[in-house]
Amino acid sequence: MTASSEKNTRPSTPAGAVFHRCALQVNPLAYAKKFRGQKAGDNGRAHAEAIVSKAAELNVSVLAITDHNDVGGVSHFQEAAAGRGITVFPGFELTSSEGIHVLCIYESNTDKSRLERFLGEFGIHEPGSSSSLSNQPFQDILGTVRRQGGITIAAHVTSDNGLLRVLQGQARIRAWQSEDLTAIQIPALVDGLHPSYQSIITNENPDYGRPHPAGERLAVAAVNAHDVAKPEDLDQPSTTCFIKMSTVGIEGLRQAFLDPDSRVRLSPEGGAPVSDDHAVLQDLSWDSGFLDGVRLPLNPNLNVLVGGRGAGKSTVVESLRYVLGLDPLGDEARKAHQGIVQHVLRGGTKISLSVRSAHPFSGEYRIERTVPNPPVVRTVTNEISNLSPEDILPRIEVYGQHEIAELTRSRQKLTRLLSRFVKTDSSLVARKAEIRRNLKKTRRSILETQAELEELEERLATLPGLQETLSRYEASGLEELLGDRSLLVREERILNAISERVEPFRERLQDLRQELPIHREFLSAKSLEELPSKDILSDGDNILKRLSDTLEQLASGFEKALKRADREIAAIRFRWEPHRRDVNASYEKTLRELKESAVDGAEFIRLRTEIENLRPLRQREALLRQLEKELVERRHALLVEWEEIKAAEFRLLAAAAGNVGQRLDGRVQVEVTAAGNRRPLVDLLRERVGGRLASAITILQEVPDLSLPDFVQQCRGGEEALREEYPMTPAPAGLLAAASEDTLMRIEELELPPITILRLNTAASGESPVWRTLEELSTGQKATAVLLLLLLDSDAPLIVDQPEDDLDNRFITEGIVPRMREEKRRRQFIFSTHNANIPVLGDAELILGLTPAGEAVRGSARVEPQHMGSIDDRAVQELVEELLEGGRDAFETRRRKYGF
Template identity: 50%
Template sequence: MTAEAIGLARPLSDRMQAALNLPNGARFYRCALQVNPFAYLERHNKPTTFTSEDEYNKAIIKTCLDVGIEVIAVTDHYRVKHSGGLVRAARNAGLFAFAGFEAVTKDGVHFLCLFDPDKDEVLERFIGECGIHETDHPSPIGSKDSTELLESSKKWGAVCIAAHVASEGGLLKKLSGQSRVNVWTNPDLLACALPGPVSDAPDGIRPILENKDVQHRRDHTPAILNASDVNDPEDVIKDGASCFIKMSTVSVEGFRQAFLDPESRIRLHCDPKPESHAEFLAMTWEGGFLRDTAVHFNENLNVLVGGRGTGKSTIIESIRYALGLDPLGDEARKAHEGTIRHVLQPGTKVSLLVRSHKPSERCYLIERSVPNPPVVKSEAGEVLSLSPRDVMPDVEVFGQHEISELTKSPEKLTLLLERFVDRDPSLLGRKSKVRLELERSRSRIVDVRREMKRLEDRLASLPGLEETQKRFQQAGLEERLKEKSLLIREERLFSNLEERLDQYRTLQNELIEGLPVDTAFVSGKALEGLPNVDILAGIERILGTLSTHLKAIGDQFAGALAEADRAIAETKSGWNERRETIEETYEKLLRELQKSKIDGAGFIQLRKQIEELRPLKDKTENLRRDLEAHEAQRRNLLAEWEDIKAAEYREIETAAKRVSRRLRDRVQVKVAMAGNREPLEQLLREVGGNLAAALDRLQSQDQLSLPELAQRCREGKESLMKHYNLPSGAAERIAQADRDLFMRIEELELPATTQIELNTAPEDEPPVWRTLQALSTGQKATAVLLLLLLESEAPLVVDQPEDDLDNRFITEGVVPIMRQEKRRRQFVFSTHNANIPVLGDAELILGLAATGEAREGHAKIATEHMGSIDSEPVRELVEEILEGGKAAFEMRRSKYGF
């Protein structure tokens, strides 16, 4: 695979290119398995526009290449002599061509017999064993019946396919009664061919193909392929002539393994296409224990195998390190840091080539050298201002035992549900806005209350001052000092006037400071490349005109204020002349009063204090009205806040129900609204004192309404004791807390918590549901892993999941989900348990080994140990080094017919 093949604009490094050239396991090949040679057309008088074999061969091969067919089988009727030209030409053109023949048994059934290329020279002998020695007849009939042919094919090392099974000469059409039952249920019959979907088969045959007919029912039904006679390039294009078969090595053994596991390895044209998903393409290391090691990932299930100390965990932690992902638990973090420090080692460079499909297909190269942060490069090799999470979001990596750590946190379990939640995008925007508005409303209310308290404290002295004033009045002093007393009120008027004008000066300053209006976002450069730039270009001019008009208004505003200041100064000047006359009279009167031992100055000071305080009454009343308005607005915001939280909970609850349906009879998921009380506990601890019992009782409430709790706090100690059974001392401390605390309680968001239950009953028995708390460590991890396997398009990476899993749950729970989900998601697992790669039918198994001594040693992966179980070296490796290797293949045989 080259850089161009994966859409890169520039060549990759030699190291990464070498990684992409490594085997990456099983993939789907489009296969046409019933191609006829030119001699067949001549012998059977088939209409054709071709006049020579060479012309026919070239046209067939070109069409195969054009439509993406990579594998063909040339199958003339009991003949191979005239097939050689097409087989050789196809191989020379880069196609994989199987030589073989179409056999007609003595009971009239047609079979396709396909052989590996190393059997090309002995095919005539196999035809002879079928009793065919003369080739005069266009379509001779052999001496073996169907059962005998199936048995012989196995001995020959061939793969045998029942051709056009539902039409003339087909097994289910030609045979009937017990003879048909016997052949159809023969365990050596691994595959049959149709020219279309099963749903198009005749009514009498379709139930047999669907394994619904009692007489013909099999434990493991034959693989159903699409294959039909190809006599012309137009036939190649037809869907019924080919199908997709997954193999790591194109061979008879590859076919056989695919036929044994058709659910995983066979795809007809009528089946859904594999879903595109984010994936790791390749990974390389420079330095450290994995130096010169490289991996070419498969897009589906990748399994790392090998003995202790061969580097399996190091590859997993390298992926995590390259992506910059943090471990979830303390133990996982310690293990990760130890691997990076002591195994990868400082200076080691990890390179990870990834492909994202959303919003469009694009490749990125992520590079990270220990201990530096990761760098993301574009297809052109340019360093981007992006993080690995930006280009590969939602990737999940779990080290050894990390899933077990995850089960200890109900809040983290709730986060697992996020991928299943259909979020309303508008809800997130509303939530952010309302949360901000609530904080602002609290701030406004606190400010108003603080100001009211300040004014009320000052006004507290007013009644006493007014009482003293009455005594002065009774002494007749007010009448004698009336002019000076009224002058004090006039002085206060000028002070109030300044305060009133100050707010307009502030407005004028803010207007001028905000000019000119910013037009950078609609400048010619900003609009460059937009489709409607000719229309949008006028906005800059509009805003420029607005700036000019606002500047003029600001100047007028300033002029009006200056004119008012001038007029007020003129007025005050005239008033000052009058004030001086009154002051002279007042001074004279004070001297006379002093002779009579009367404190006239004290009276005037008293009047001054009263005149300063009386306007505060109006201010307090205005603040009270403001407070009522702020509190009314807050009530509306709180109602919306609770609606938003309830809507988000309903989204999570719906996701939990969907997961439970997907994992029916395996896992149940339930969520508790506001189940996590930790934010409330942290807030209440600010009160101080011993609140342990109170917090426990609030925690024990099945349902807890935060608005109601805040209201009970405002009502006081008795209300808290009555409704929540709080201890007297704690209730009193909470009730006496600052009122700001009660508003903060209303603004809290208590996350939902998740309860997961696992069915611990054996397969096919009534379910026995147990919560995580009642499960063993392995059962807990099983339940969580089943959730992790579902519904994500991002890769899931797990290091040795079987360390925390019960073996029975691997085979009965995890493997079936894994087989299903790997079609639409990439998995990378390391394991020493054979059930995961064998029963899970891993597309890529990588066998790691260590070489060298101690600190000088390093990991290696032999090329022959990169593949799937259809590769003999890989299969032998699995049997040799994995726990239960042979037993896993035996279980595969019993479950899937191997």
């Protein structure tokens, strides 16, 4: 599409194939009167209008008019349905020469005269509804209708005049195995049928086995299409079913009957088979750049981008990654992404993406990003939202060309993929973060305490010498001469201590003032306007306001108390000051007298002052020793809980691995190893210990179950303890034993991530399993194992650029396609591909054909409207044949060479 007027509009229904509720055996007035004995009046138009109105009420969008041997009532339904979004297929119901009822349905534009000619080919020449037999047997009717351009459904096969009731023995087997038999009508679900019929329909009866069954458990497509003779009949589940089509037509029905697992849902399965509880990318458009003017509507299920080299498939994928603000996981993928953004999208290009978010912020949004600016999220009313793309699409995944293969080289990145299957315990996550913070706090506190203790010990180490010198002065009688000045030193120290006791509270007041007033912007009406629980959350604003006001009052009282204390301390000093002056005057006089007798009184007072200043440090040292003990005990308790939480998280991951392994039973095995990634430890040792540690690092990497607490304990125990536990040489063991306490505590706080080991069953289908680890697999097999993991259930879209580049073709058909078909019911996929198996066998709901014009740097690309649809669109079929199969002639040549 290139029309600029379409860029900012989004279709009300998804593009591509969608489910239509179909009533395929609707009868006109004549049938109701003749075969039902209804007193329905004589107005055929009113009868048709009533049924069409009921159909519109029930969202039945497809009606097939199939009266017995008559097409006279079709026009009434066509007139009634005009302009109401309901497609009317004309047709009739035949009775074969054996007595089997068959529904014959034709294109909606087939006129009455042509339909009557078709009836004539079956020997039906008299107008009006009748029970006359056709002149052709059942199998011939199927073939004739196919050649006429129509499609057939074997009516009520398990009831009177049904295929499985009329025929017996070999005649029934031959009819059942006819290639022209594409669909049957049953009253309810297959599982509710009589076992004898059920085994035939599910292809489990070997006598009736069809060589090419329509589905995994269906020999032939089954539909619910019971007779509708009056509007109320449409309320019955047996009268309608759901059929997925891109273009409502005979080809759409044919494709659905060829692939009923993907395209047909029986009504008793519980309403419309559409899941609205998963996130969906709805449409993508560009302004400027290589895809200027292109708008891609997207389907909620499987979307496949096709096109020749340089058509822009990778540009579409990387545009999605860019507008969502997602970073590539691999280095090579990052370079490729940056290259496309810089040289293909180019600066100034605007990418717009409409999305439907499931949770936590359900609703519709539009994400816009102009190169090179960050993304902007808008609401349905075009207002800018505070949400980010990650907020509204938290689990979306985008993988560029070869990126999946690149991921297989890292067991740590594989663990990251596995983590999305873990049942998240929010309380565990919060507690883990809290413990991590507290461990860092205790480390800093312990180191600060130990540093202060070390400084105190250095200062207190001088005290014995000072006291010894002072004793000699005291022995000479100076204590008596200078007693008042000595006591004054002690008094001054006490006065200083009073002020020192106040200072910590002054600092706390400053800290409190910095946090006030409490910031509450995140609870404003604008911030909460998009949240469903905004009325509840808004109460938090009042709580924080009351708390802020109360703390402001407390801070004011706190400040007043400190000022009062300062005044009172100053008053004490003022009262003490005369005494200090008198003592100092007497002291100066005594010093002059001592100087005459060659005695150093000043040195005595200096010693006394220094000793008095050191004396309180003894008490401080005892307090610090106690604090250190408490901090170490607190840290030990935190470390125990830290290890328990890491173990609990690993158990959740291991459970997820087991669950994934069960769901991929027979295809992929998943194993996780706790603390398998030693890189954080290696990096820390190299950074903070250094030296020749290579041999020790190798040993630590090879220890099967490395315990960090045990390793740290041995380091603290010294070189011998370390070598006894770990077979290291003396040199690296000595380096580790000499590591600082800071380093050892940092090691205790490390989290060694688990690693994931994947094994793929490389045996062919039906053979005994042959399990190989990723290291033993080819690049394609590695990518297959990872892609199977990615395809498991999620409510977020998965986008992959040309996955087949790294996949083996057999694994695509046997492993990837079946999983894709199963999961697309509940999840959106967007793939670009050159491989026909993905859109055809995967039955893509939307195939988008891109057409290039020039090279990527200077050229452009477009998507023609006729190249947007499903495989039931003829133009799309031809596009797939040409691009992915090499054209019809090439396909036929291969078929003949293979002997198919």
